[in-house]
Amino acid sequence: MNLKHSKQRDSIKAFLATRKDHPTADVVYKNVRQSFPNISLGTVYRNLTLLADLGEITRIRVGDGVDHFDYDTSPHYHFVCSACGCVTDLDMPMTDQISRAAQEYFEGEIEGQVTYFYGRCDNCIPKN
Amino acid sequence: MNLKHSKQRDSIKAFLATRKDHPTADVVYKNVRQSFPNISLGTVYRNLTLLADLGEITRIRVGDGVDHFDYDTSPHYHFVCSACGCVTDLDMPMTDQISRAAQEYFEGEIEGQVTYFYGRCDNCIPKN
DNA sequence: AATAAAACAGTAATCATTACTATTTTAGAA
DNA sequence: TTCTAAAATAGTAATGATTACTGTTTTATT
Numbered sequence: 001m002n003l004k005h006s007k008q009r010d011s012i013k014a015f016l017a018t019r020k021d022h023p024t025a026d027v028v029y030k031n032v033r034q035s036f037p038n039i040s041l042g043t044v045y046r047n048l049t050l051l052a053d054l055g056e057i058t059r060i061r062v063g064d065g066v067d068h069f070d071y072d073t074s075p076h077y078h079f080v081c082s083a084c085g086c087v088t089d090l091d092m093p094m095t096d097q098i099s100r101a102a103q104e105y106f107e108g109e110i111e112g113q114v115t116y117f118y119g120r121c122d123n124c125i126p127k128n
Numbered sequence: 129m130n131l132k133h134s135k136q137r138d139s140i141k142a143f144l145a146t147r148k149d150h151p152t153a154d155v156v157y158k159n160v161r162q163s164f165p166n167i168s169l170g171t172v173y174r175n176l177t178l179l180a181d182l183g184e185i186t187r188i189r190v191g192d193g194v195d196h197f198d199y200d201t202s203p204h205y206h207f208v209c210s211a212c213g214c215v216t217d218l219d220m221p222m223t224d225q226i227s228r229a230a231q232e233y234f235e236g237e238i239e240g241q242v243t244y245f246y247g248r249c250d251n252c253i254p255k256n
Numbered sequence: 257a258a259t260a261a262a263a264c265a266g267t268a269a270t271c272a273t274t275a276c277t278a279t280t281t282t283a284g285a286a
Numbered sequence: 287t288t289c290t291a292a293a294a295t296a297g298t299a300a301t302g303a304t305t306a307c308t309g310t311t312t313t314a315t316t
Contacts (some may be wrong), residue, residue, distance in 0.1 A: 004282050004293045025272080040296045047272065047294095063189040063242065065304090066272070079157035079234060092233040098226070102245050105220040106207060111247035119228050119240065132262045132313050168265045173304065175263095193273090194303070201288080 009047045011035050013056065013071075022060055022068040022078070022087040051066055062116050078116045083124035092115065141184065141199075143153045149216040150188055150196040150206070190215055190244050206241050206244045211252035218245070 005046040011032050016023070023031075030043045048069055051057040062080040068087050073079040099113045139160050144151070151159075155156050157172045176197055179185040188196040190208040205218040227241045 002283090002292070006281080006294060008295075012137075038296065040298090041229070042195075042274080042276095042297080043295060046233075049274095061191040063191075077230060079230075079238065082239070086151045090230055090233050092230055096224075098243065099245060102205060102218055102220055105218050106245070107208065108207070108249040109247045109253060110207065110244065111210070113243060113245045115226065115241060115243040117227060117234070117238045117241045119237045121236040123236075125237060130261070130314090134263055134312080136264075167266065168267090170266080170305080170307095171264060177305095 006047075008032070008036055008039055008043050009051070011039075012044060012047050013051060015068060016057055016071040019071070020089065022070050024066045024068055026066075028069065060087065061114070062118075079121070080116060080118045081121035081124055082118050083120055086121055086123075088121065136160070136164055136167055136171050138181070139167075140172060141179060144185055144197060144199040147199070148217065150198050152194045152196055154194075157196065162180065185219075188215065189242070190246075194226050207249070208244060209248045209249035209252055210246050211248055212250075214249055 012028055013027060015031050024086060025041070025045050025048055027047065029039070029041050032039055032044065048057070048059070048067075052059045052069070055073060058070040058073050060070055060078060061120070062068065062078060064080065075094045077092055077094060079090055080086070081088075085092050087128070096113065098115075099110050103110045135215060138191065140156055143159050152178065153169070153172050153176055156176065157167070157169050160167055176185070176187070176195075179220065180187045180197070183201060186201050188198055188206060190206060192208065192213060200217070203221060203222045204238050204250040205220055208214070208217055209216075227238050228241075230241070231238045
């Protein structure tokens with residue numbers, strides 16, 4: 001399957017590069033539509049999936065029923081606010097020590113782990 | 129909102145109690161239908177949500193797009209097989225040390241974490 | 257037995273995502 | 287440059303899990 005260049009894909013990737021808030025497919029769609037008014041939602045989904053498969057972006061699942069996408073492919077933790085639903089990065093080194101520990105308790109082969117944190121983001125904590 | 133007893137709810141809970149494989153709503157539905165042929169899928173969903181809200185069962189989200197349910201409400205880790213999709217328990221002590229470490233890096237309030245492991249379960253590892 | 261709240265069955269609606277199809281674009285060869 | 291086949295697209299339909307709605311039945315209490 002030989003990749004062919006597409007302006008829509010470029011635009012999707014370029015948009016993601018400008019955002020640190022891990023937008024959903026729908027947010028990408030609404031924004032990219034400003035440069036490509038006729039782009040279809042299917043095109044957005046297809047390219048997000050393609051880019052994620054190529055390892056150029058990351059798909060993030062934080063249990064809110066919607067996939068989020070991240071231009072930053074370096075491994076890092078995420079936080080999800082239970083109040084506003086925002087997804088933010090944690091600038092904290094990742095460790096696989098739990099995975100290695102878990103392997104001791106498991107007969108199959110553990111290849112990786114998913115970890116994210118939840119609670120209230122700074123904006124959603126009532127200030128006096 | 130005063131709870132009222134329901135045979136359907138009992139049956140759903142009783143079924144879950146017999147299973148260690150974290151069935152989905154649909155699996156619960158198919159099985160409970162053997163005792164309640166007319167039970168509706170909506171009833172299953174409503175009761176699973178109710179029981180989870182009451183803390184009598186646990187809702188498990190492992191990124192496969194379907195919610196799983198667990199009769200065991202004690203905190204424990206889960207493993208998801210990337211090949212067959214099964215969800216199994218890990219008999220490993222839980223730690224919140226990552227959450228506490230993460231708090232150092234985050235301005236909001238971290239209330240908890242979600243961690244699960246993925247890879248190949250024993251059944252899905254080719255044996256010679 | 258009367259009653260009101262809760263739960264139910266059955267069905268329709270929602271929402272994110274994927275699949276399909278006919279048309280357009282890309283990129284490399286003639 | 288023109289031709290061609292593969293890839294990508296827009297637009298739309300379909301899927302699948304879940305939730306919402308509605309009129310009826312159960313439950314538990316008076």
